[in-house]
Amino acid sequence: MTTETVAPDGADSRAATGAGPEARRMDLLRFATAGSVDDGKSTLIGRLLYDTKSLFTDQLAAVEAVSAARGDEYTNLALLTDGLRAEREQGITIDVAYRYFATPRRKFIIADTPGHIQYTRNMVTGASTADLALILVDARKGLVEQSRRHAFLCSLLRVPHLVLCVNKMDLVDFSQEVFERIADEFTAFAAKLDVPDLTVVPVSALRGDNIVSRSENMPWYEGPSLLHHLERVHIASDRNLVDVRFPVQYVIRPQSTTVTDYRGYAGQVASGVLKPGDEVMVLPSGFTSRISAVETADGPVAEAFPPMSVTVRLEDEIDISRGDMICRPNNAPAVSQDIEAMVCWMDETRPLQVGGRYAIKHTTRSARAIVRGLHYRLDINSLHRDESAGELGLNEIGRVRLRTTVPLLADEYRRNRTTGGFVIIDESTNRTVGAGMIVEAQ
Amino acid sequence: MTAPAAYQVSHLDALEAESIFVMREVVAEMERPVLLFSGGKDSIVMLRLAQKAFAPANIPFPVMHVDTGHNFPEVLEYRDQRVAELGLQLVVASVPEALASGLVRESGDGMRNRIQTPVLLDAVEKHRFDALFGGARRDEEKARAKERVFSFRDEFGQWDPKNQRPELWALYNGRHHPGESIRVFPLSNWTELDVWHYIARERIALPSIYYAHEREVVERDGMLYAVNEFFRPRAGEDRFKARVRYRTVGDASCTAAVRSDADTVEKVIEEVAATRITERGATRGDDRVSEAAMEDRKREGYF
Ligand SMILES: Nc1nc2c(ncn2[C@@H]2O[C@H](COP(=O)(O)OP(=O)(O)O)[C@@H](O)[C@H]2O)c(=O)[nH]1
Numbered sequence: 001m002t003t004e005t006v007a008p009d010g011a012d013s014r015a016a017t018g019a020g021p022e023a024r025r026m027d028l029l030r031f032a033t034a035g036s037v038d039d040g041k042s043t044l045i046g047r048l049l050y051d052t053k054s055l056f057t058d059q060l061a062a063v064e065a066v067s068a069a070r071g072d073e074y075t076n077l078a079l080l081t082d083g084l085r086a087e088r089e090q091g092i093t094i095d096v097a098y099r100y101f102a103t104p105r106r107k108f109i110i111a112d113t114p115g116h117i118q119y120t121r122n123m124v125t126g127a128s129t130a131d132l133a134l135i136l137v138d139a140r141k142g143l144v145e146q147s148r149r150h151a152f153l154c155s156l157l158r159v160p161h162l163v164l165c166v167n168k169m170d171l172v173d174f175s176q177e178v179f180e181r182i183a184d185e186f187t188a189f190a191a192k193l194d195v196p197d198l199t200v201v202p203v204s205a206l207r208g209d210n211i212v213s214r215s216e217n218m219p220w221y222e223g224p225s226l227l228h229h230l231e232r233v234h235i236a237s238d239r240n241l242v243d244v245r246f247p248v249q250y251v252i253r254p255q256s257t258t259v260t261d262y263r264g265y266a267g268q269v270a271s272g273v274l275k276p277g278d279e280v281m282v283l284p285s286g287f288t289s290r291i292s293a294v295e296t297a298d299g300p301v302a303e304a305f306p307p308m309s310v311t312v313r314l315e316d317e318i319d320i321s322r323g324d325m326i327c328r329p330n331n332a333p334a335v336s337q338d339i340e341a342m343v344c345w346m347d348e349t350r351p352l353q354v355g356g357r358y359a360i361k362h363t364t365r366s367a368r369a370i371v372r373g374l375h376y377r378l379d380i381n382s383l384h385r386d387e388s389a390g391e392l393g394l395n396e397i398g399r400v401r402l403r404t405t406v407p408l409l410a411d412e413y414r415r416n417r418t419t420g421g422f423v424i425i426d427e428s429t430n431r432t433v434g435a436g437m438i439v440e441a442q
Numbered sequence: 443m444t445a446p447a448a449y450q451v452s453h454l455d456a457l458e459a460e461s462i463f464v465m466r467e468v469v470a471e472m473e474r475p476v477l478l479f480s481g482g483k484d485s486i487v488m489l490r491l492a493q494k495a496f497a498p499a500n501i502p503f504p505v506m507h508v509d510t511g512h513n514f515p516e517v518l519e520y521r522d523q524r525v526a527e528l529g530l531q532l533v534v535a536s537v538p539e540a541l542a543s544g545l546v547r548e549s550g551d552g553m554r555n556r557i558q559t560p561v562l563l564d565a566v567e568k569h570r571f572d573a574l575f576g577g578a579r580r581d582e583e584k585a586r587a588k589e590r591v592f593s594f595r596d597e598f599g600q601w602d603p604k605n606q607r608p609e610l611w612a613l614y615n616g617r618h619h620p621g622e623s624i625r626v627f628p629l630s631n632w633t634e635l636d637v638w639h640y641i642a643r644e645r646i647a648l649p650s651i652y653y654a655h656e657r658e659v660v661e662r663d664g665m666l667y668a669v670n671e672f673f674r675p676r677a678g679e680d681r682f683k684a685r686v687r688y689r690t691v692g693d694a695s696c697t698a699a700v701r702s703d704a705d706t707v708e709k710v711i712e713e714v715a716a717t718r719i720t721e722r723g724a725t726r727g728d729d730r731v732s733e734a735a736m737e738d739r740k741r742e743g744y745f
Contacts (some may be wrong), residue, residue, distance in 0.1 A: 027453055262498060417611065423608075
């Protein structure tokens with residue numbers, strides 16, 4: 001992690017990610033893709049994988065063979081990105097798929113979320129871990145209802161960066177006017193949603209315009225190519241380095257004759273920076289102590305910050321267990337059993353109902369909860385609030401009030417995606433049935 | 443690790459931190475975890491991550507080897523050496539024993555990939571394991587691209603792609619009823635190249651067959667198979683010597699080698715970075731059977 005010079009972007013990115021120091025300098029960007037059916041999402045992903053040389057000849061050959069057998073006129077790159085036989089037989093995708101590619105600057109993880117019926121559930125899942133979301137529209141059709149929904153879900157999940165790809169520019173004669181109309185309309189809509197960073201790129205996924213390099217067909221476009229933007233978008237400052245939050249995951253106490261009296265609190269830093277000597281408070285007990293060391297298996301570190309997995313040791317022996325949180329005395333999350341949250345319901349079998357009892361997983365803490373109230377259900381197309389709603393069905397989103405059996409150590413989701421998000425689990429089926437984003441904890 | 447001024451971590455550090463988090467979640471929440479250790483590079487990397495996750499304590503779970511009886515001797519030797527070094531408990535789920543006891547029967551083609559699954563499930567039941575760490579990665583194969591980090595399996599060990607739990611943030615749901623289990627894939631987000639970079643960075647020793655060496659082979663279906671007691675050339679197949687290495691380590695009767703001069707980790711990285719064929723496509727006769735071979739085996743309870 002020392003600063004080394006970054007290799008210039010070579011055409012042969014796979015080779016460039018080979019041996020050598022630059023490979024260790026790469027960082028990681030996770031992004032989610034969304035688009036309506038036939039907007040060209042599979043083609044775009046296929047193109048990114050192909051142009052960064054992340055596709056393998058046997059994968060390509062398999063797709064070519066299937067395409068030929070089905071009598072497709074062209075090699076259908078969409079086949080590359082829908083995986084399961086059940087899906088191929090029905091010609092649909094049912095689940096989030098993860099894809100990987102790398103350039104000399106970055107490793108990318110794509111959460112490829114299908115645009116079908118269950119897409120809210122899938123998109124929320126893909127967006128929950130995304131640094132960036134890429135929304136596709138067809139230049140001929142412009143914004144459709146789904147594009148607005150996708151943008152809304154990205155803002156609900158607080159994805160820090162949004163990219164709108166206006167695709168199929170080749171079919172509108174690479175028209176600046178068409179592009180600007182769509183870009184303006186989307187920008188106006190995004191402003192209402194409080195989207196922190198928006199970039200709009202005109203592309204042709206099929207022909208490769210503005211994907212890796214700037215297109216000669218659109219000299220009027222002065223922005224970056226899509227890949228250039230993905231490689232350079234600044235994500236380091238998206239992390240919250242201010243509020244120290246260290247959810248204790250596991251207590252390490254070796255049962256050994258060589259290491260005695262060792263007690264360390266293992267976990268992944270959710271936010272903030274932890275250093276030896278820092279005064280800390282442990283919740284929910286409220287006891288205070290000082291950090292004596294921050295350790296990894298490779299030795300002590302001077303500082304720990306997200307997303308590092310470390311072991312924190314304290315100067316005092318206090319009783320700490322999994323689910324507790326280490327923070328700072330003057331900057332702590334709420335300790336609360338009353339939680340106001342936006343909930344996206346993900347279960348097709350039973351709706352969320354007022355009075356319903358569920359299990360909750362929040363950071364490393366588990367609790368049970370009862371739904372005390374449903375303030376409204378949100379129509380995600382019109383953003384209209386339906387206050388008469390009595391339940392939330394599959395893919396519906398609403399504002400809910402929960403009472404938990406034990407206090408949660410909670411922050412607002414808009415301030416902290418790790419300590420503000422939780423999942424709801426059905427205690428009889430053990431299925432994950434909902435995703436919650438904390439709006440307020442008193 | 444030195445702390446950089448910009449508070450940035452490299453992609454390898456981010457992947458390592460995520461995998462360590464996953465392993466700690468399992469140990470904190472599940473009752474009887476076990477790590478599937480084949481002596482292959484992915485399971486070796488997993489073992490290193492387990493060491494890091496719980497240091498200075500020992501790895502708090504046993505390892506299990508599903509032994510098809512068709513082993514590369516170099517790999518068995520490596521397995522026993524690692525297990526001894528780390529003071530681990532080793533559980534061997536043995537296909538030859540299961541054949542002898544009648545639990546499974548040899549399949550027509552002699553491949554033991556399919557009959558491995560009941561042997562694995564039998565061992566899981568006997569030891570009441572409720573969480574099984576596997577080294578599978580999502581970049582390996584298209585059925586794997588949709589796999590969860592925590593993959594729920596019913597009491598028959600079966601994977602139902604339509605009945606997987608949504609996985610949000612880093613909130614993994616490991617709840618299950620008695621008899622059900624969770625397969626856990628800490629390397630989900632790693633690629634083959636990430637694994638090799640990590641092996642180089644951590645200076646992890648591997649079984650020698652991962653590096654270029656001379657071997658007597660025959661060519662079948664465009665792949666190079668080593669001649670050994672489990673793989674006999676058919677009439678008309680020519681034996682010849684070639685310089686090869688293995689990209690994956692599986693059953694010695696159906697895992698092929700690739701031509702290679704890469705005899706160091708740096709050279710392997712260069713080769714992997716330049717190669718254009720997936721590791722399974724290049725070396726696994728078992729995945730070539732049909733387009734959905736992996737998906738079908740996963741449904742039956744395979745990894
Ligand atoms: N002309 C043109 N066609 C495209 C472009 N991108 C995708 N397509 C075509 O649009 C159709 C749908 O694309 P696909 O990638 O399968 O869409 P998906 O449903 O969003 O994954 C296919 O016939 C593609 O070849 C583009 O940029 N230009």
